[in-house]
Amino acid sequence: MNAPEKVADAVQSDAVLAPVRLYRAAPGDSALAARLRKEVEGEVLFDAASRGRYSTDASIYQIEPVGVVVPRTAEAARIAVQIAAESGVPVLPRGAGSSQCGQTVGAALVIDNSKYLNRAIEIDAEARTALVQPGLVLDHLNARLKQHKLWFPVDVSTSAQATLGGMAGNNSCGSRSIAYGNMVHNVLAIDALTAQGERWRFGRMDDRSGPPGYLALLDKLAALYAREKDEIEARFPKVQRRVAGYNLDHLGPPHANAAHLLVGSEGTLAYFERLLLRLTPLPVHKTLGVVHFPTFYQAMDLTQHIVKLGPSAVELVDRTMIGLARDIAAFRKTVDAVIKGEPDAVLLVEFSGDEQVPLVAKVKQLVELMADLDCRAAWSRFSTPSCRRTSGRSGRPA
């Protein structure tokens, strides 16, 4: 829905594709602000200071919004979207604004979900699902889930700020995506509001229980997928952390889920009101191997062999990050305990599961693998193998 202004003319010339007429709204548009204040239950922030605050996010970009609405209720958000559509103003949903590519800045009406629309509506521990509002922060959800020995495993490093709506919006990946996938693999359904004002539950495409308009959309999506599936198969990169573009490949088997088209759509297709998430049992045990490398290149190069051991996380930390962490008093003790010498980079390799013994065996395999790859394994209580040479696969441990 946060359509760029230049799309306006093209959209207006095609009545079938034109849900809204876009115009170049002035920042702080007083008529729009007045209408929003009258009809929307929430904060309406159109003053220069607020527009200044919301013209930034975690990216390097700055764009002044038309104004900001902080809705107190889902109904208020709905009315704000409707008013924006009627006024021809693009809508830009926002969570924590921690995206790094400018996704949450734009010449639009910003809808900030983080302040009030942040409830876990229903947690079903037996079915392992959670229905949440878009502004709920990941850490807050996981704190609630702990008592059920469950968690939502897309563990982005901004988990203390990131909202589930924003995470779905940009198809976030966590450090454990190698084991659990990214958002598109963990969102079951999304209750969303379209630019035409329809509220549909987007979900599995074989579920034909929705209203006629939604079912017609499903038919269109299925036909689109049938027509393009060879091209999708040929062109879509076969990488797990693919977060660019619309997830057209998820419109067919084995996924065939319309919600997956919304995941990663960056607010361009619909406004998410509620998300149904798949939960995962918390692992009982974890072990960690810290592999030291004399070059950054080698750490990157050898990861391909390490992932074959089935770790739950492989996280690269380079010399700069190690140095910065050493400078912070709270981290120094841990860094000094775990980092041996002056590596150019380390890989944190985590194994997790319900039994500890197989995990310790996995770390031993990691040490052996490092030896096979011509690295010396410095076995410690924390299973810390260290890699000695700059490259190559030959040789034995020293």
Ligand SMILES: Cc1cc2nc3c(=O)[nH]c(=O)nc-3n(C[C@H](O)[C@H](O)[C@H](O)COP(=O)(O)OP(=O)(O)OC[C@H]3O[C@@H](n4cnc5c(N)ncnc54)[C@H](O)[C@@H]3O)c2cc1C
């Ligand atoms: C230091 C740092 C570390 C990071 N580490 C990671 C990481 O490990 N993994 C990772 O994937 N990312 C990472 N990020 C990027 C970012 O923090 C995460 O992707 C985060 O999950 C985004 O959540 P958010 O609430 O900030 O979303 P926002 O940035 O607010 O929004 C993201 C997108 O979703 C859309 N959106 C928000 N709400 C809705 C809604 N209700 N309906 C429709 N669309 C909506 C927005 O328009 C935007 O396009 C990092 C960023 C920083 C600054």
